Amino acid sequence: MKTQAVKTELSPAALAPSIGRRKSVFRQAGALTGCVGLFVIFSILTSNFYQPANLIDVMLQSSINAIIAVGMTLVIMTRGIDLSVGSVVGLSSMVASDMLSHGLLVGIIAGLVVGLLCGAINGILIAKLKLPDFIVTLGTLSVFRGAALIYTNGQPIYGLPPAFRDAFAGRILAIPTPVLLAIIIAVAAFLFIRFTALGEQVIAIGGNEEAARLSGISIDRGKILVYTISGVLSSIAGFVLIARIGAAEPIGGSGFELQAIGAAVIGGASLFGGIGNPLGSLIGALTLGGLQNGLTLMNVPSFWQYVASGAVVILAVYADQLTRKRR
């Protein structure tokens, strides 16, 4: 009996661990290879893409998207989606720039609170009322945008204090602060996912919600948490946006959702849930940012750049689906 048990139990296991491991490494390696490949191609096709000044520019341009994409990655890992991020950018940056007149800290805290509330509203509607994430965040995309327009009756706010602009669009040792901010946020999110019990629960919720529920994990708490993080990170991205421009517009951040979803998926997050890496979303954002920058250097009209980045996002989702099917 003993020999038979061992025989039947051993066979499927022998190959297995290496397969699982290799697959998850593939996801990251593939994203990195694609990103480097793209950079090499643009370096060959243009005379100035590879210049350090331009590369830093690419990172700077990608940083806003990278910050939002980290939150998006966490949401996608729970098998959710957050379409409202661009509107949260707009609303929180309007409130922040208005409140900045009462002091630097007041403005920043006000903006963060708006982001937090927006995210929490999404999370509560999705988790407690069991509404579909897609519809909830599509609805709040419109609600939050409307609120941003109502706030100043559609008028932009000019003249942000220099201290604020230095903090969110300055440089430390020649490195732009938004780039540092994006890296710090991505690393923090990575540590959260990899080394905390709550982070593991987030993965479990996306990997198999019912199994997570039956293991005593609070699904509501996990979902509300990731949408709230997504909201807060969107407001930080909003700070960078207005600090760079020097003004806040109610329509700021329009269309950011597609870029963020794209960066998350290119970076290895699976729309089927349970898989993702916040560090990968940095690579994803760099890929999309590099694509835009390179196409601009090649004098491709900006209208065509919309077409290109949308196509790349669809391609990334398709690749995700292929690996999913093979499993």
Place this chain on the structure above:
Amino acid sequence: MQSIPAVSESSTGASVMLRMEGISKAFLAARVLKNVDLTLQKGEVHALLGENGAGKSTLMKIMFGVVQPDAGVIDLDSVGPIRVDGPRHALALGIGMVSQELSLVPQLDVAQNIFLGQTPAMGIVPRRRYRDEAAIILQTLAPHLQVDAPVQTLGMADRQLVEISRTLARGGRVIAFDEPTSSLTPAEQEALFAVIRRLQHDGKAIVYISHRMQEIRAIADRVTILRDGAVVASGPIGDFTDDALNELIAGRELSRALSRHHVPKENAAAPLLELRNLSTQRIRNIDLTVRPGEIMGLAGLMGSGRTAIMRSIFGIDKKTSGQILIDSEPVDIHGPADAIAAGIALIPEDRRGHAIVPMMTVEQNFGLASPRKFSRLGVLRGATRRGAIDHFVGELGIRPTTTASLMSSLSGGNQQKVVIARWLATGARVLLFDEPTRGIDVGAKAEIYTQLKRLAESGAAILVISSELPELLLLSDRIAIVSGGRLTRTVENTEDLSEDMLIAYTEVDGTA
């Protein structure tokens, strides 16, 4: 519709309808089917027997085109090897399947379901014609069915008839039934058998999969027995005694290991788990006690409320009245988290859907239900958790022993052991097992039985649901019969208690 060639005569004189020869299939490194032959003759009911995981369902999936074999040929009507591209193609060839999960659209009516997938992609659906044709098919098979009745208003037995009719509407000649009686009442079962005999009379070839020996005796002409993916015997049913069949199904050594050697023991301890008048939407007034060291089996048909009892104890289904007591203290359970805190564990029936997170590692899966134990201030304590899982790897014989591999890479039996380990790590003393050995291979099954008995000996109170009565008789100290959401009786598992008696109880209590 293609023309049907003349049926050739085989050497035995009976005409062969479908021949599968040398079928092999492997998933990753697991060889699920090894060189399997299956011949179906015109007008026969051919029983396919084997343990869960023996390869029956994979063989049926290959016949139905859902899975493609790695090697081997399928030959319909002796016209040479064919390739079955998928369920649509299988239906067009005249191969149909009536499985446990029916593929009907509940919102559509009977006629629409019968002709589902045959309607033209464009243009107007000739609804009247379909209704007329459906009525003709139903006339002989199930005259009581209305063609315009929505399928959602029908019972399980009638739905099966619709599914059979659909197969016939496409010229079905080979029809496979996968445990068709598991949720039927005895009367419905008889009616289904009458239909199957009628199909047989009309010259169809029937494959019949079931675990119930009595049914197989009643309906089958020939049997083929699979074990570990290979055919171990095939022939007329009359050539085999029940004991011989059981031995062929389980394997000689294992059948001894899995044989019933129950020792009734005195158990006067105070109940560890007690249900008083427990009711939910699906169960009514359940009274039940399980003592420490006791294994209580729950017998009943699918949908009788067995699983609902466990769900209510674990706080998944909201209770409408009654009490749950642990150690004679009432506990308030509003969800799985409360149940876990009270020392209760649930190992659900649907392992893939409800228990495992496939893309997380074995270690992560193991730790899911004890986040406090394996973290400090929210930060995971990897070494502590590794130490704990390593202990269970040895204890339960989990393979592979490297716990950093993904859960999806383990065999079903090993996944189940990891799930059990997850709950043992919580320190649970009340363990609810819902079909603990469904779909896992025989070796792992024996190990899980041993583990269950060991847990009971260490003082746990265990509740087990199983549709396989031999399993209940093997494991339980007492067996409770569940029928129509009620607990109708509890019997001591003595030497005299037999499978037939349990079936009789279930039937009597079901009609009462």
